[in-house]
Amino acid sequence: MTPPASQNGPGAETPAPGKRIPPSAFLAKPSRRHRGLWALLGVIAFLAVWEAVPRLGLVRPVLLPPPSAIPQAFVAEVRSGQWTDAIVHSLVHYFWGLLIGSVTGIAAGVLTGMSRRLEDFTSWVVRLLRPIPGLAWVPFAIIWFGVTPTAATFIIVLGVFWINYFAALGAVQAVDRDLLELADAFGHRSALAKLVKIVLPAASGTILAGLRTGLGQAWMSVVAAELFGVPGLGQRMMQASSLLATDIVIVYMATMALFYGLVDMGFVAVRDRLMRWKA
Amino acid sequence: MIEIRDLSLAFPNPASPDGRTVVLRDFNLSVAPGEFIAIVGASGVGKSTLLRVVAGLVPPNSGTMVHAQSGDLRGRRPYGLVFQDARLLPWRTVRANVAFGLEGLGLSRAERRRRAEEALALVGLADKAGRWPHQLSGGQRQRVAIARALAVDPDLLMMDEPFGALDAITRQSLQDELLDLWRRTSKTILFVTHDIDEAVYLADRVILLAGSPATVRSEDRIATPRPRARDDSAARALVTRIRDRLSDLMDGGGI
Numbered sequence: 001m002t003p004p005a006s007q008n009g010p011g012a013e014t015p016a017p018g019k020r021i022p023p024s025a026f027l028a029k030p031s032r033r034h035r036g037l038w039a040l041l042g043v044i045a046f047l048a049v050w051e052a053v054p055r056l057g058l059v060r061p062v063l064l065p066p067p068s069a070i071p072q073a074f075v076a077e078v079r080s081g082q083w084t085d086a087i088v089h090s091l092v093h094y095f096w097g098l099l100i101g102s103v104t105g106i107a108a109g110v111l112t113g114m115s116r117r118l119e120d121f122t123s124w125v126v127r128l129l130r131p132i133p134g135l136a137w138v139p140f141a142i143i144w145f146g147v148t149p150t151a152a153t154f155i156i157v158l159g160v161f162w163i164n165y166f167a168a169l170g171a172v173q174a175v176d177r178d179l180l181e182l183a184d185a186f187g188h189r190s191a192l193a194k195l196v197k198i199v200l201p202a203a204s205g206t207i208l209a210g211l212r213t214g215l216g217q218a219w220m221s222v223v224a225a226e227l228f229g230v231p232g233l234g235q236r237m238m239q240a241s242s243l244l245a246t247d248i249v250i251v252y253m254a255t256m257a258l259f260y261g262l263v264d265m266g267f268v269a270v271r272d273r274l275m276r277w278k279a
Numbered sequence: 280m281i282e283i284r285d286l287s288l289a290f291p292n293p294a295s296p297d298g299r300t301v302v303l304r305d306f307n308l309s310v311a312p313g314e315f316i317a318i319v320g321a322s323g324v325g326k327s328t329l330l331r332v333v334a335g336l337v338p339p340n341s342g343t344m345v346h347a348q349s350g351d352l353r354g355r356r357p358y359g360l361v362f363q364d365a366r367l368l369p370w371r372t373v374r375a376n377v378a379f380g381l382e383g384l385g386l387s388r389a390e391r392r393r394r395a396e397e398a399l400a401l402v403g404l405a406d407k408a409g410r411w412p413h414q415l416s417g418g419q420r421q422r423v424a425i426a427r428a429l430a431v432d433p434d435l436l437m438m439d440e441p442f443g444a445l446d447a448i449t450r451q452s453l454q455d456e457l458l459d460l461w462r463r464t465s466k467t468i469l470f471v472t473h474d475i476d477e478a479v480y481l482a483d484r485v486i487l488l489a490g491s492p493a494t495v496r497s498e499d500r501i502a503t504p505r506p507r508a509r510d511d512s513a514a515r516a517l518v519t520r521i522r523d524r525l526s527d528l529m530d531g532g533g534i
């Protein structure tokens with residue numbers, strides 16, 4: 001289980017003689033096909049190691065089922081109808097939590113970033129609320145909303161809100177003053193005109209990075225939010241684990257990974273389209 | 280057309296005893312409609328600051344400024360400003376950058392596009408309209424900034440060292456294009472430059488700013504009709520005189 005240490009010795013950085021490192025190794029863009037190939041190789045290596053560990057008897061299969069056992073468990077779970085049920089519930093929580101958390105987080109961050117007074121006004125409230133993890137709100141979520149989808153959504157909203165709030169706040173505060181002066185010089189003097197023409201586009205890169213972090217964070221919150229009994233994939237994973245049905249736990253982990261991957265891929269495609277002005 | 284009277288401007292400066300640095304004091308200037316004024320002076324003397332005050336980007340501490348507008352201002356802005364840095368918006372195409380000042384003037388999209396492309400053609404970049412700023416050279420970016428200022432069809436064009444980043448040949452051709460444009464449109468131009476040759480070649484009047492706080496140290500009127508020869512001997516003599524004055528002021532603690 002330990003990584004091969006010999007590769008990481010102090011001499012590892014020295015290139016082999018006769019093999020030159022291109023001067024701009026960091027900036028050079030490898031071809032698309034090459035990158036795809038490396039990504040695929042990485043996945044294959046990961047699965048191979050995982051398969052080997054239980055098969056070689058390093059770990060008992062009930063503690064870590066090999067990947068080859070997962071498709072079967074997946075088919076059974078889908079046939080029973082539980083998979084679809086859990087996924088639909090979780091996706092609804094995910095969607096609303098992400099939407100509400102992102103929109104309110106970005107809006108609050110942008111507004112606070114535009115107004116010094118608002119920043120001062122909220123600074124201590126933010127400092128007090130910010131470190132409380134989403135899970136710590138579960139008791140209140142249950143008291144306020146009961147064991148309902150609303151309670152689960154609430155937990156997700158909290159997690160996503162802060163990420164987007166701080167990303168948007170930082171991005172807006174970092175907008176180049178010179179560009180705001182440019183807006184003044186060309187007659188765009190109102191706060192709204194500056195927001196639309198300068199602040200939002202200038203901040204968009206960082207805001208989008210925050211949104212993307214939120215896409216991942218929201219899945220974590222989905223599991224956490226459903227652990228206390230709201231139907232969905234988190235609840236189903238808890239059931240499975242109490243029965244030691246680790247293969248089913250992995251089915252849901254893989255499902256989440258797959259959904260996250262799809263959403264993230266779609267997001268990156270949209271982002272690259274929006275940000276095509278970047279070099 | 281522009282009357283600047285007793286203009287003073289100070290920036291807050293915690294390091295100085297009175298808590299501020301006076302950049303301009305009792306600055307006076309009157310500019311006739313259609314006049315081409317060049318402002319020269321050492322780095323840091325306050326040339327850019329002066330343009331900022333005239334543009335209303337920085338309120339003066341005292342003094343008055345009257346900027347009488349002429350003609351119909353519909354679809355136009357009172358002034359166009361070319362900053363010392365190109366200051367393009369990286370998320371807009373070249374065309375959309377040039378159209379920046381045209382937004383909010385009640386023009387149709389097609390009209391804005393037409394005027395932006397017209398202005399781009401003036402600076403010789405018509406074929407770059409669809410590019411992103413990062414795909415341009417430094418000099419091309421500066422020309423886009425000039426096109427942006429021209430697009431709003433201002434009475435007053437203020438340019439802060441607009442050709443400073445260009446090679447000699449491009450600079451000369453843009454100087455001639457600027458003169459051509461000025462002749463055809465009768466705009467008033469306030470042109471800041473480090474280059475005294477350029478000032479003397481282009482302007483009706485060359486104003487030398489010096490000192491801290493900055494004041495007008497000399498004013499030379501150049502009556503030579505245009506087109507002017509670049510190697511005109513009277514012009515050369517004037518360039519030398521202004522340069523000597525400037526270096527005297529810098530050596531003699533005049534700054």
Ligand SMILES: Nc1ncnc2c1ncn2[C@@H]1O[C@H](COP(=O)(O)OP(=O)(O)OP(=O)(O)O)[C@@H](O)[C@H]1O
Nearest residue numbers: 290291302320321322323324325326327328329363
């Ligand atoms: N926002 C500001 N706050 C404080 N001081 C400033 C500010 N802007 C400019 N200054 C100071 O005012 C003085 C004049 O600056 P300005 O930019 O007008 O110089 P300049 O004549 O345009 O110089 P250059 O030829 O190098 O562009 C400088 O000493 C500068 O440090």
Ligand SMILES: [Mg+2]
Nearest residue numbers: 326327363439
């Ligand atoms: Mg300057």
